[in-house]
Amino acid sequence: MYGMINKAIQELLTARLGEAAWKAICVKTNTDSTFVTMAKYPDEVTYNLVAAASEALGVPADTLLEQFGEYWTVYTAEAGYGSLLQFAGNNLFDFLQNLDNMHTRVALTFPELEPPSFWCSEISSQSLRLHYRSGRPGLAPMVIGLIKGLGKRFGTPVTVTLDRPRGAAQDHDQFVVRYSESADV
Numbered sequence: 001m002y003g004m005i006n007k008a009i010q011e012l013l014t015a016r017l018g019e020a021a022w023k024a025i026c027v028k029t030n031t032d033s034t035f036v037t038m039a040k041y042p043d044e045v046t047y048n049l050v051a052a053a054s055e056a057l058g059v060p061a062d063t064l065l066e067q068f069g070e071y072w073t074v075y076t077a078e079a080g081y082g083s084l085l086q087f088a089g090n091n092l093f094d095f096l097q098n099l100d101n102m103h104t105r106v107a108l109t110f111p112e113l114e115p116p117s118f119w120c121s122e123i124s125s126q127s128l129r130l131h132y133r134s135g136r137p138g139l140a141p142m143v144i145g146l147i148k149g150l151g152k153r154f155g156t157p158v159t160v161t162l163d164r165p166r167g168a169a170q171d172h173d174q175f176v177v178r179y180s181e182s183a184d185v
Contacts, residue, residue: 001046001136002110003035008075009046010035012068013053025052037079040112043136062141069145073153085153092156092179096120096130096147126178133172140165140173147177156180 010033014022026033029048035041050068054061077085088102089095096118103115116134123129132143144160151158157180164174 001041001043002037002113003039003041004037004079004110005046006035006041006049007037008072008079009049009053009068011075012071013049013056017053017056021056025049025056028052038110047138061138065139065141066145066148069142069147070149070152071145072142073146073149077153090154092150092154092158093128095150095154096128096177126180128177130175130177131172132175137166140175143173143175147175151179 010022013025017025023033025031026049029045029052031045031049050061050064054064057064085095085102087105088098097120099118100115103113103117107113107115114135116132116136116139118133119131120128121131130143130147132140140162144162147158147160150156159178161176162173163176164170166173
């Protein structure tokens with residue numbers, strides 16, 4: 001994953017635990033305490049940071065990943081990607097429909113990007129099924145947080161349920177996303 005992800009984790013954890021705790025997590029995971037936004041790091045670095053932070057906070061990794069997903073929506077807008085986010089849609093429904101297009105644009109800046117793929121089905125005026133395929137296992141809780149964060153970004157009350165997890169019989173996760181009619185479908 002790119003350093004931008006790890007920098008966001010660093011900022012979230014430093015805000016919650018303080019600088020000394022962040023440095024202790026880095027020592028525990030044998031990780032440098034600073035990251036270069038545009039540099040690519042092994043996925044294990046990120047997974048190890050999440051595991052150590054989960055232990056330090058006393059929360060399950062899934063809970064931390066969901067919280068991080070929600071934080072990521074704010075972080076990316078403040079890190080200079082707000083205009084890119086605006087191109088993906090001006091409401092939750094359009095944004096979810098355009099996630100793959102947005103990742104295509106992001107790949108212009110991050111050429112080694114290995115983005116997940118998202119697509120929607122079973123669309124109604126108040127819900128949709130979001131499909132999520134990634135080569136990185138275990139990140140479905142982060143997707144839940146991302147959708148909740150996007151709901152806040154667009155002022156759209158949202159509930160997200162992972163109802164068909166990736167497994168032996170299915171190669172991707174599926175979420176039911178319910179939103180208010182203000183999503184302008």
